[in-house]
Amino acid sequence: MRIDKLLATIGYGSRKEVKKMLKTGAVLADGVVIKDAKTHVDPENQMVTVNGEQVEYREFIYLMMNKPPGVLSATEDIAQHTVIDLLTPEDAVREPFPVGRLDKDTEGLLVITNDGQLSHQLLSPKKHVPKTYYAVISGEVTESDISAFKIGVTLDDEYVTKPARLIILKSGETSEIELTITEGKFHQVKRMFEAVGKKVTYLKRLTMGDLELDEDLEPGEYRDLTDEEVEILRNSKPADFI
Ligand code: URA
Numbered sequence: 001m002r003i004d005k006l007l008a009t010i011g012y013g014s015r016k017e018v019k020k021m022l023k024t025g026a027v028l029a030d031g032v033v034i035k036d037a038k039t040h041v042d043p044e045n046q047m048v049t050v051n052g053e054q055v056e057y058r059e060f061i062y063l064m065m066n067k068p069p070g071v072l073s074a075t076e077d078i079a080q081h082t083v084i085d086l087l088t089p090e091d092a093v094r095e096p097f098p099v100g101r102l103d104k105d106t107e108g109l110l111v112i113t114n115d116g117q118l119s120h121q122l123l124s125p126k127k128h129v130p131k132t133y134y135a136v137i138s139g140e141v142t143e144s145d146i147s148a149f150k151i152g153v154t155l156d157d158e159y160v161t162k163p164a165r166l167i168i169l170k171s172g173e174t175s176e177i178e179l180t181i182t183e184g185k186f187h188q189v190k191r192m193f194e195a196v197g198k199k200v201t202y203l204k205r206l207t208m209g210d211l212e213l214d215e216d217l218e219p220g221e222y223r224d225l226t227d228e229e230v231e232i233l234r235n236s237k238p239a240d241f242i
Contacts, residue, residue: 003027003048004037010057011090012050026051060115061094062230063087064211067110068219073098083110086220099123099208100184108133108205109213111233112222118234122209128162128182130239132207133189134169139198141168141175149179150241153195159185161192165241178206182239209236 007018007027019037021027027034028049029041041048043057065083067073072082075097083098099111099119113119122129149164162183170176175198179189190200206213211233217223225233 001041001043002037003029003034003039003041006041006043006048006057007050007055009093010055011093021050060113060118061091061096062115062118062225062233063091063096063112063222064214064217064225064229065110065112065222066213066217066219067102067107067205069105069107071220072104073101073110080104083112086222087112102205103187103190103203106203106205107219108203109208109211110205111208111211111225118230122233122236123184125183128238128242129209129236130180130182130207131184131205131209132178132180134204134206135177135179135189135193135200136202137175137177137193137198138173138201139175139193140173141166141171141177141198145196145198148196149192153192155185155188155191155195161185161188163241164192165239174201180239180241182242209233211236 003022004015004018008015012018012021022035022037025033025035029046043055048055065086067083071086072080074082075084076082084092084096094114096112096114099113099122102108102110121127146166146168149166152161152163154160165180167178168175169178181188189203193200211229214223
């Protein structure tokens, strides 16, 4: 990879700014000064330093965000804020995208990456990757809803949902539940409750595959996934009830 591309990608400025920096002699590869922006380096096998500080380059970035309500899970929008607008310029420059969509008013776990292969794997309907949501429901959620969701309910477009696991945390005029689904149909959780005559008034995603939301992240905050968490995500097992 060209040295100017590498440093610009990591966040050392625009290509023009990096070119200027190279001229000052601040950049070394394996101890040799690089002044020509066209020089190719292999960041995985060469030690690249800027002002004596080692440059850490990874091909992909993996972020966990606690998505706040009121922003779109999209990369860009002409009128509204997106989750990418919440990233630092250093992260945004790597061109990551959200893995799947949460509604504008939904909160919780959103994985953001530029690893298209992992994203595809997590979203593929064939993989049955489970996603668990916490929701507040207007209406009394009962055992019969557990049975209905286990078999599958018919949505407003006649689609019959795959088996899902419903756990009732609190039942009453207002109920609290956890629902695990393996699909990602448009407004799926909200439409599943509509199918049984109830309304979701608050929705938060807690898990994706075997990865859990870090509850220390305030809404709108995000952090890098650890290497271990990336592996957990990559090796997520299909839901055991499908
Ligand atoms: N189901 C919904 O209805 N909305 C979401 O954001 C995610 C799942």
